[in-house]
Amino acid sequence: MPRLSVVIVPRNQIRRRVGELAAEITEAFGNRGLTIVGVLDGALVFLADLIRRLPMRLELLTVGVRSYRGRDGTAGEIEFRHRLRTDLAGQHVLIVDDILDTGATLSAALEETMSHEPASCRTCVLLRKKRGRGGSSLAGAVDFVGFDIPDVFVVGYGLDFDGRYRNLPDIVALQQVGGQPR
Ligand code: XMP
Numbered sequence: 001m002p003r004l005s006v007v008i009v010p011r012n013q014i015r016r017r018v019g020e021l022a023a024e025i026t027e028a029f030g031n032r033g034l035t036i037v038g039v040l041d042g043a044l045v046f047l048a049d050l051i052r053r054l055p056m057r058l059e060l061l062t063v064g065v066r067s068y069r070g071r072d073g074t075a076g077e078i079e080f081r082h083r084l085r086t087d088l089a090g091q092h093v094l095i096v097d098d099i100l101d102t103g104a105t106l107s108a109a110l111e112e113t114m115s116h117e118p119a120s121c122r123t124c125v126l127l128r129k130k131r132g133r134g135g136s137s138l139a140g141a142v143d144f145v146g147f148d149i150p151d152v153f154v155v156g157y158g159l160d161f162d163g164r165y166r167n168l169p170d171i172v173a174l175q176q177v178g179g180q181p182r
Contacts, residue, residue, distance in 0.1 A: 002161065007129075008145055008154055009171040017146050018046070021124065022053030025094065028122070032129060033057040035118070037084065039109050040064045041097035045158030046126045046146075047168070052161040057113075063112055067105045078108040087114035098158055099127040101145060105137025125172070129152065131182040152176070159173055 009017075013101050025034075033056060038047040040062050051060060064081030095109050106123060113121050124144035131139075153176070155161050156168030165172070 001164075002153075002176070004155070004168075005173040007153075007170045008149055008152070008173050008178045010018065010158075011097075011169040012155075014126075014146075014157060014171065015049075018049050019053055020131055021144055025050075025124065026055060027106060028143075029092060029094070030160055032092050034060070035059045035061060035088060035093045037093055037113055037178075038062045038094065039097040039105065040081075042159050042164075043096050043126070046098055047096050050124075059091075062173040065105050065108055067108075069102070069104075074102065076104075076121065078104055080108070080112070083112055084116055086116070088113065088118040093116055093118040093120045093121045095123045097123070099124045099129065099154070100125045100136060100139060100142060100160060101129045101131070101146075102166075103138035106136075106138055107143070126157075 031143060036051060038060065051058060063083060063084055067081045067082060068076040093113055095113055097106050097109065100106055110123065122143040123161040125142050128139060128142065128145045128148050129151050130148055152173040154171050154173055155165035158166050158172045160166045161174055
């Protein structure tokens with residue numbers, strides 16, 4: 001089991017940035033009602049903090065997406081554990097995810113959302129990984145980004161490794177033992 005290494009984003013910075021993101025989202029959407037599509041499980045903690053900082057009329061939906069990846073970290077298969085169970089026609093949607101790495105998970109959530117024909121759809125991620133080769137074409141297209149982080153595997157604040165560490169209040173790098181613990 002890889003060990004925890006350095007803190008990448010401490011809890012006070014997360015708290016401050018979530019407030020700033022909420023202000024950015026509020027400015028962008030104004031008083032229009034908003035439908036949030038949260039990508040579970042990883043976005044759970046971020047989602048809970050973010051929605052409590054948003055003042056507008058808001059509906060919360062979730063999709064359950066799991067991504068599998070190759071040993072070299074490339075995007076693998078996407079599995080939906082649950083899909084959207086409602087019509088989004090005429091609604092303004094914000095997809096909220098924990099981390100953008102290869103972009104495969106957010107792409108899948110976007111595709112699923114767009115198939116329900118919302119009036120508009122924007123995206124928000126707490127973390128965006130800086131990748132060299134194999135970087136996501138979506139990276140420049142995300143509307144709201146919390147933090148850009150280096151290409152290290154992180155856990156905490158909802159993110160897990162093998163089901164562990166979701167409850168850490170800070171975002172912490174995992175020690176790399178012979179490559180990324182993916
Ligand atoms: P993709 O490659 O689909 O990655 O953009 C996003 C999903 O992959 C998982 N992921 C991570 N999970 N620490 C994690 O705990 C990480 O550093 C990490 N990088 C990718 C996560 O499920 C995320 O939704």
